[in-house]
Amino acid sequence: xxxxxxxxxxxxxxxxxxARGVEPSRVPVxxxxxxxxxxxxxxxVREGISMLDSCAxxxxxxxxxxxxxxxxxxxAAIFYxxxxxxxxxxxxxxxxxxGTGPVIASxxxxxxxxxxxxxxxxxxxxxxxxxxxxxxxxLGDVPLIGFCGAPFTLASYLVEGGPSKDYSRxxxxxxxxxxxxxxxxxxLARISAAFLTTQVRAGARLVQVFDSWAxxxxxxxxxxxxxxxxxxxxxxxxxxxxxxIHFGVGTGELLGDLVAAGADVLGVxxxxxxxxxxxxxGGGVAVQGNLDPALLGAPWPVLAERVREVLRAGGRVPxxxxxxxxxxxxxxxxxxxxxxxxxxxxxxxxxxEA
Ligand code: CP3
Numbered sequence: 001x002x003x004x005x006x007x008x009x010x011x012x013x014x015x016x017x018x019a020r021g022v023e024p025s026r027v028p029v030x031x032x033x034x035x036x037x038x039x040x041x042x043x044x045v046r047e048g049i050s051m052l053d054s055c056a057x058x059x060x061x062x063x064x065x066x067x068x069x070x071x072x073x074x075x076a077a078i079f080y081x082x083x084x085x086x087x088x089x090x091x092x093x094x095x096x097x098x099g100t101g102p103v104i105a106s107x108x109x110x111x112x113x114x115x116x117x118x119x120x121x122x123x124x125x126x127x128x129x130x131x132x133x134x135x136x137x138x139l140g141d142v143p144l145i146g147f148c149g150a151p152f153t154l155a156s157y158l159v160e161g162g163p164s165k166d167y168s169r170x171x172x173x174x175x176x177x178x179x180x181x182x183x184x185x186x187x188l189a190r191i192s193a194a195f196l197t198t199q200v201r202a203g204a205r206l207v208q209v210f211d212s213w214a215x216x217x218x219x220x221x222x223x224x225x226x227x228x229x230x231x232x233x234x235x236x237x238x239x240x241x242x243x244x245i246h247f248g249v250g251t252g253e254l255l256g257d258l259v260a261a262g263a264d265v266l267g268v269x270x271x272x273x274x275x276x277x278x279x280x281x282g283g284g285v286a287v288q289g290n291l292d293p294a295l296l297g298a299p300w301p302v303l304a305e306r307v308r309e310v311l312r313a314g315g316r317v318p319x320x321x322x323x324x325x326x327x328x329x330x331x332x333x334x335x336x337x338x339x340x341x342x343x344x345x346x347x348x349x350x351x352x353e354a
Pocket of ligand 1: 032033097099153210
């Protein structure tokens, strides 16, 4: 989808207007990881049920996705699931360990290991489609954001066997076994695209592709070995006509490459001011971000000033979606997030002109 300077339509949800670079009726705001451990009602629902089991139950997915929408006046719901869910659905033996993250029973390090990865078969993502349909029926005008992991971020877990600081096995495969790497990335691109298009066909109105760990790569390696595969995923949903957010952490040197992969909205972490990020990519996209999540613990007057700074920088860009620069930390105070939403809505448009 390309950016057109269209007049505001008035009744279009602010999130979708901003994603098209159109002046919304208010600055839209949602939070990555708005559902999750920061909410007591989430911890209650999850008691005695593993993360992945909860993701396989449309009733629980619906309840957990709606929790932050009930609590905050956010402009979007994000589908409660995980980037590893489509891998689990095709039978990869993995778990999501609380406080650690995804852990893989048999990491992928050889041609033979690739047998774990095949295209999702009819029916294997039915629980995803069912949950999205239930949600869309409940959400009314609030748009649902669908999401998936980009092939590199998924590969980092599959190759390392779990979370990593330096991604050394992953990068060694990328440069040392380019055929194996290409096959791995192509398979992951098809799996993620299937997960994402399932959500869109069932009613998600915008998508976010998380390449959370792409910032670990040098730009030349990103362009040669990663970007074409993320582009496959973004193109698959682009064909369905929904706006696409492309996000990664620590991607200041990669911002132009993230946009070139095929994005309508550039997701930015807190390291680069939004107007500077937009200049770096030469415009042509909306931006999303980028309050440092660590600042949620600062005294309110200090935090409020930082929120206003983000709004001013975002206001210089046609199309700003307010968010954090990464996910809500589990220790975040939900009442603080509620105040941030109020502030964005109350002052956002006025600060654009300031
Ligand atoms: O509210 C939302 O944002 C929607 C739900 C969502 C989850 N995971 C739920 C979740 C989304 C969009 C994700 C994506 C995801 N999962 C990413 C990309 C986003 C990012 O943070 O960069 C990544 C890298 C993962 C892999 C993963 N899953 C990690 C690193 C963790 C955290 C581990 C921990 O316990 O600290 C998870 C688990 C996870 N995913 C939780 C939630 C609510 C916490 C699980 C729990 O409650 O025990």
